[in-house]
Amino acid sequence: MKPHHELDEITKHRIMELINTCEKLDLGNVSFKYFKELLDFYMLEQGDHWQLVVVLPFGKRDVYKIAEGIITYDYSGDEELDKEDAEDDEAGDKN
Numbered sequence: 114m115k116p117h118h119e120l121d122e123i124t125k126h127r128i129m130e131l132i133n134t135c136e137k138l139d140l141g142n143v144s145f146k147y148f149k150e151l152l153d154f155y156m157l158e159q160g161d162h163w164q165l166v167v168v169l170p171f172g173k174r175d176v177y178k179i180a181e182g183i184i185t186y187d188y189s190g191d192e193e194l195d196k197e198d199a200e201d202d203e204a205g206d207k208n
Contacts, residue, residue, distance in 0.1 A: 114188065
């Protein structure tokens with residue numbers, strides 16, 4: 114599977130610089146927005162790696178794993194489908 118939005122080299126560089134800054138400041142997360150492309154970026158420290166979620170218009174998103182300076186595409190999702198799955202799981206837990 115391919116991501117909905119390919120990360121360019123400039124964006125990858127910015128992501129790595131933000132992670133370096135977060136580690137220096139002992140911050141566990143950071144987010145930013147590309148207004149021209151209508152993209153939201155959310156990064157969260159997950160123990161030995163970072164998770165990057167790129168949210169695109171219409172609820173689509175790509176998830177990446179960042180470890181040892183390497184950004185690896187993990188999977189893509191759809192916010193509406195994920196919300197429906199969560200509601201189904203919740204309804205199943207009540208039964």
